[in-house]
Amino acid sequence: MTAYVINEIVITQPDRFQTYADQVPAILKAYGGEYVVRGGAPERVDGPEPPHRLVVLRFETRAAARAWRNSREYLAILPIREATSTSRVYIVDGYDA
Numbered sequence: 001m002t003a004y005v006i007n008e009i010v011i012t013q014p015d016r017f018q019t020y021a022d023q024v025p026a027i028l029k030a031y032g033g034e035y036v037v038r039g040g041a042p043e044r045v046d047g048p049e050p051p052h053r054l055v056v057l058r059f060e061t062r063a064a065a066r067a068w069r070n071s072r073e074y075l076a077i078l079p080i081r082e083a084t085s086t087s088r089v090y091i092v093d094g095y096d097a
Helices: 012-028 060-071 072-084
Strands: 005-011 036-037 053-058 086-095
Touching: 005 060, 012 036, 012 053, 012 072, 053 060, 072 086
Parallel strands: none
Antiparallel strands: 005 053, 005 086, 036 053
């Protein structure tokens, strides 16, 4: 079943955050993931104000999403994201019709 990683991000140090963002695509590709949404300006339709940035990633399975998230390569750059932003990250299963 397809799985999605959803990351709601508030960036506090844009220049330093960019060093993280520049490294993610190659790691994501190596683990079979792809961007569905990367940035853009969220428009509030209902509820509280949205985060500065919203990222949605797609993987073939939840196991693949976890493998990417727990990979040596990703864990090496994760401290940059943690130091330059605050995030809420979820892994959710999609619907395969």
